[in-house]
Amino acid sequence: MTTLVIGGAGYIGSHVVRLLVERGEHVVVVDDLSTGFAERARGADLVELDVTLPDAQDKLAFHLHASGADSVIHFAAHKQVGESVAKPELYWHDNIAGLANVLAACASAGVRDVVFSSSAAVYGVPDVDLVTEELIPAPINPYGETKLVGEWMLADAERAHDLRTVALRYFNVAGTGWPDLADTQVMNLVPIVLDALDKGKKPIVFGEDYDTPDGTCIRDYVHVVDLAEAHISALDYLRGEERPYRVFNVGTGTGSSVLDVIAALSRALGEEIVPEIGPRRPGDPAKLVCSTDRIRETLGWSSSKSLDDIVESAVAARRGTPEATSA
Ligand SMILES: NC(=O)c1ccc[n+]([C@@H]2O[C@H](COP(=O)([O-])OP(=O)(O)OC[C@H]3O[C@@H](n4cnc5c(N)ncnc54)[C@H](O)[C@@H]3O)[C@@H](O)[C@H]2O)c1
Numbered sequence: 620m621t622t623l624v625i626g627g628a629g630y631i632g633s634h635v636v637r638l639l640v641e642r643g644e645h646v647v648v649v650d651d652l653s654t655g656f657a658e659r660a661r662g663a664d665l666v667e668l669d670v671t672l673p674d675a676q677d678k679l680a681f682h683l684h685a686s687g688a689d690s691v692i693h694f695a696a697h698k699q700v701g702e703s704v705a706k707p708e709l710y711w712h713d714n715i716a717g718l719a720n721v722l723a724a725c726a727s728a729g730v731r732d733v734v735f736s737s738s739a740a741v742y743g744v745p746d747v748d749l750v751t752e753e754l755i756p757a758p759i760n761p762y763g764e765t766k767l768v769g770e771w772m773l774a775d776a777e778r779a780h781d782l783r784t785v786a787l788r789y790f791n792v793a794g795t796g797w798p799d800l801a802d803t804q805v806m807n808l809v810p811i812v813l814d815a816l817d818k819g820k821k822p823i824v825f826g827e828d829y830d831t832p833d834g835t836c837i838r839d840y841v842h843v844v845d846l847a848e849a850h851i852s853a854l855d856y857l858r859g860e861e862r863p864y865r866v867f868n869v870g871t872g873t874g875s876s877v878l879d880v881i882a883a884l885s886r887a888l889g890e891e892i893v894p895e896i897g898p899r900r901p902g903d904p905a906k907l908v909c910s911t912d913r914i915r916e917t918l919g920w921s922s923s924k925s926l927d928d929i930v931e932s933a934v935a936a937r938r939g940t941p942e943a944t945s946a
Pocket residue numbers: 625626627628629630631632649650651652653654655656668669670671693694695696697698713717736737738739789790791792793807
């Protein structure tokens with residue numbers, strides 16, 4: 620089996636590449652290395668290519684043919700909510716044009732199976748206890764909108780070209796499976812807190828007056844290795860016969876508040892973290908936790924790692940200690 624992993628030199632993609640290589644599959648990573656690193660693609664062939672360029676479709680089709688690929692996992696995208704609000708045209712162009720090139724290349728090369736990185740951002744600010752896939756998506760920023768349009772594009776490509784696709788809606792991804800694959804971008808809560816501490820600053824908690832038990836926002840934190848394994852399950856699902864669904868939530872089904880995460884980080888670091896309390900940020904729902912029923916029942920996947928596993932692996936990777944090799 621050969622899989623073309625687009626964005627496979629990035630944080631999440633490189634974890635999937637490593638699992639695929641470990642199970643003996645041939646992997647070709649396509650990446651423009653804009654936020655990724657070539658050394659993360661160890662064990663795979665690396666093609667340096669920006670998939671948004673006009674000639675990318677032909678180049679992708681060539682590499683799909685040449686490698687004998689039978690499946691594609693598409694990670695490459697811009698992913699910053701704030702940036703997407705400031706530069707919507709960048710998100711509409713790159714996230715959508717990139718996916719269009721990928722789907723067209725799959726169609727022309729006769730590659731059938733495609734897994735797409737979607738996001739909980741498609742749900743917007745749902746006022747429900749557990750988010751199920753049946754909820755009508757209502758993204759509130761261009762980033763989430765491009766992910767939802769991406770899901771529609773998959774459905775269109777299935778009808779037009781006989782592809783088979785899965786969109787995985789990731790909730791809050793954190794942790795590290797291998798120290799060299801750590802999340803180097805400071806965009807999610809765990810790296811943001813660790814980065815503030817490294818700079819001798821207090822991490823800021825945005826709002827402590829939400830309608831939650833401790834007043835801070837609750838999210839569903841999934842370990843990146845669990846998430847990577849969900850991609851392997853999705854590939855196996857596409858390679859099989861039965862395929863009732865195209866969209867799956869990927870999370871744990873359990874919520875942790877911002878203060879829960881800070882407490883877990885305090886335990887992992889062996890020192891008490893005292894945050895600063897700031898105002899709420901616009902667009903932050905009080906609670907975003909997913910139902911995992913569909914993915915558990917259909918793909919047989921469920922998370923196995925805890926919040927403590929997540930923060931311990933992130934802390935160990937930052938310190939360069941061997942605990943981060945816990946995957
Ligand atoms: N990290 C999260 O918490 C999270 C949550 C939900 C969804 N996602 C989605 O998961 C995917 C991967 O996220 P990540 O955290 O690994 O990000 P990342 O930035 O670490 O990885 C993205 C990879 O894609 C490559 N890339 C970007 N644009 C490209 C282009 N035009 N052509 C070729 N390669 C390109 C980058 O160099 C990088 O290696 C994204 O689609 C993101 O929207 C991430």
